[in-house]
Amino acid sequence: MNQEDxxxxxxxxxxxxxxxxxxxxxxxxxxxxxxxxxxxxxxxNADEYQSEHGGFLGDDRFVWGPEGLDEADAALLGPADxxxxxxxxxxxxxxxxxxxWLAAQGARPVALDLSHRQLQHALRIGGGIPLVEADAGxxxxxxxxxxLVCSAYGAVPFxxxxxxxxxxxxxxxxxxxxxxxxxTHPIRWAFPDEPGPEGLSVSAxxxxxxxxxxxDEQGRAVYVEHHRTLGDRVRELVAAGFRLVDLVEPEWPAWxxxxxxxxxxxxxxxxxxxxxxxxxxx
Ligand SMILES: C[S@@+](CC[C@H](N)C(=O)[O-])C[C@H]1O[C@@H](n2cnc3c(N)ncnc32)[C@H](O)[C@@H]1O
Numbered sequence: 001m002n003q004e005d006x007x008x009x010x011x012x013x014x015x016x017x018x019x020x021x022x023x024x025x026x027x028x029x030x031x032x033x034x035x036x037x038x039x040x041x042x043x044x045n046a047d048e049y050q051s052e053h054g055g056f057l058g059d060d061r062f063v064w065g066p067e068g069l070d071e072a073d074a075a076l077l078g079p080a081d082x083x084x085x086x087x088x089x090x091x092x093x094x095x096x097x098x099x100x101w102l103a104a105q106g107a108r109p110v111a112l113d114l115s116h117r118q119l120q121h122a123l124r125i126g127g128g129i130p131l132v133e134a135d136a137g138x139x140x141x142x143x144x145x146x147x148l149v150c151s152a153y154g155a156v157p158f159x160x161x162x163x164x165x166x167x168x169x170x171x172x173x174x175x176x177x178x179x180x181x182x183x184t185h186p187i188r189w190a191f192p193d194e195p196g197p198e199g200l201s202v203s204a205x206x207x208x209x210x211x212x213x214x215x216d217e218q219g220r221a222v223y224v225e226h227h228r229t230l231g232d233r234v235r236e237l238v239a240a241g242f243r244l245v246d247l248v249e250p251e252w253p254a255w256x257x258x259x260x261x262x263x264x265x266x267x268x269x270x271x272x273x274x275x276x277x278x279x280x281x282x
Pocket of ligand 1: 035038039042057091092093094095098112113114115118134135136137151152153154155156158159
């Protein structure tokens with residue numbers, strides 16, 4: 001993609017309209033349906049997402065989730081002064097904020113996302129990061145192309161077959177390379193997605209892996225999220241050839257008074273909101 005691409009499509013308008021009429025349900029959703037829904041939803045909602053959350057994310061910070069845990073403090077990818085010269089792939093990069101931080105540390109990041117509009121926001125912000133529009137389930141790179149692969153809430157929560165994604169990550173990583181990703185903490189699936197007190201009472205089984213689906217009047221999915229338990233995620237990583245190094249559950253910091261959807265200081269002080277898996281290619 002190039003800058004002209006962003007300018008040409010600045011007045012982008014998706015013909016499929018809004019998601020206001022979508023019905024929320026729990027039902028199965030396979031790989032193709034999930035991928036199609038994600039691309040459409042992120043294309044339609046990228047502008048709103050970036051205008052609502054862009055300030056919190058910062059143009060060139062690496063924020064792992066709504067708690068505000070910053071890679072500059074957490075060093076989950078390894079010491080920041082060891083990132084220089086590394087080839088890094090960011091999956092589900094959105095507007096490539098994290099990739100921009102990586103570039104500032106001297107790394108060579110590539111930002112990959114399924115959504116054309118999200119990548120247009122990456123172009124709008126700038127920084128010269130190489131952008132790739134592709135599905136995380138089929139990474140368009142040669143074997144052993146990267147020293148490090150990372151993702152902050154990108155792709156993994158939205159795919160029906162995470163092991164396929166993890167195997168792809170394993171393939172493109174060099175031996176010993178890290179794969180670090182954050183997702184909604186699985187425990188949150190047992191609670192209503194509400195920031196207030198109504199979000200504190202268990203309303204569903206933690207063990208129910210049925211996807212959350214928003215569908216249109218024809219029953220076509222327009223948004224899909226997939227749930228796995230913590231144990232599922234560990235088994236998926238091991239099945240794809242990774243070794244789990246750490247599982248980080250960021251605590252809600254006192255400085256963060258901001259709500260992000262169902263993530264809030266109230267809930268964040270009581271239950272975890274984000275899980276970050278730090279793994280290494282065996
Ligand atoms: C919550 S955003 C996270 C983006 C960025 N890391 C941030 O914190 O803003 C999720 C991103 O994952 C992307 N995504 C969803 N499914 C994907 C897939 N199958 N392959 C690649 N990217 C995907 C979406 O387009 C979206 O940009």
